[in-house]
Amino acid sequence: MAAGGGGGRPPGPDPALEPYVQTRIFKIIVIGDSNVGKTCLTFRFCGGTFPGKTEATIGVDFREKTVEIEGERIKVQVWDTAGQERFRKSMVEHYYRNVHAVVFVYDVTKMSSFTNLKTWIEECNGHAVPPLVPRVLVGNKCDLKDLIQVPSSMALKFADAHNMLLFETSAKDPQESQNVDAIFMCLVCRLKAQRSLPCRDTEGWPGQSPPHPRRLDEASGKGSCPC
Ligand SMILES: Nc1nc2c(ncn2[C@@H]2O[C@H](COP(=O)(O)OP(=O)(O)OP(=O)(O)O)[C@@H](O)[C@H]2O)c(=O)[nH]1
Numbered sequence: 001m002a003a004g005g006g007g008g009r010p011p012g013p014d015p016a017l018e019p020y021v022q023t024r025i026f027k028i029i030v031i032g033d034s035n036v037g038k039t040c041l042t043f044r045f046c047g048g049t050f051p052g053k054t055e056a057t058i059g060v061d062f063r064e065k066t067v068e069i070e071g072e073r074i075k076v077q078v079w080d081t082a083g084q085e086r087f088r089k090s091m092v093e094h095y096y097r098n099v100h101a102v103v104f105v106y107d108v109t110k111m112s113s114f115t116n117l118k119t120w121i122e123e124c125n126g127h128a129v130p131p132l133v134p135r136v137l138v139g140n141k142c143d144l145k146d147l148i149q150v151p152s153s154m155a156l157k158f159a160d161a162h163n164m165l166l167f168e169t170s171a172k173d174p175q176e177s178q179n180v181d182a183i184f185m186c187l188v189c190r191l192k193a194q195r196s197l198p199c200r201d202t203e204g205w206p207g208q209s210p211p212h213p214r215r216l217d218e219a220s221g222k223g224s225c226p227c
């Protein structure tokens with residue numbers, strides 16, 4: 001007698017027999033002084049909006065966005081780090097562990113956030129981040145045109161000297177949202193080209209939950225390489 005009857009799997013191909021496609025996960029950390037707009041930039045990229053109100057990040061906030069590039073789905077895991085020393089000191093090792101790319105952010109209206117970049121780069125170098133790990137420089141708050149203190153020429157010179165691409169953008173201005181996307185998409189493209197990068201499910205937190213998962217915005221986007 002044939003087995004069958006109610007319940008069970010709906011008709012169609014057996015998922016167990018379909019090829020298993022793993023999604024690669026890229027861990028990208030966002031670093032820089034407090035108040036430069038790291039949280040707002042990551043919010044803009046992952047959630048598509050500018051948060052009305054933010055508080056200083058404590059430890060780290062995680063955001064994710066799945067993007068599709070040339071037919072491959074890639075999960076971008078963005079680590080929005082704390083700029084204030086007291087909120088980050090116990091976490092720094094975790095930020096840099098198995099990182100795939102680093103985004104250094106300064107505020108174009110605050111020169112000290114730009115001059116402090118050298119300290120952030122030293123911290124990154126001090127954690128043995130491999131030279132293959134791409135780094136980009138982001139000048140945020142470009143919408144505040146009358147308050148700009150860091151000229152583009154100065155930022156470009158700094159970026160060149162440190163072998164980084166420079167993005168000047170605004171997390172606030174919706175018209176700049178493509179530029180914000182371009183920061184992360186550019187990094188994803190570069191990482192995608194490094195075909196040896198493995199798939200990882202719990203990047204940096206093997207076998208345990210990451211601390212302080214205060215917010216997780218999941219979104220999907222399709223794109224082509226902006227570089
Ligand atoms: N005008 C303008 N304000 C911005 C922009 N991005 C962020 N801000 C404002 O800058 C302030 C700080 O933004 P956050 O994103 O919280 O800064 P942060 O770098 O995450 O700060 P920490 O978490 O303390 O490290 C907030 O008042 C934001 O509204 C921008 O592009 N333009």
Ligand SMILES: [Mg+2]
Binds near residue numbers: 039040055056082083
């Ligand atoms: Mg923050």
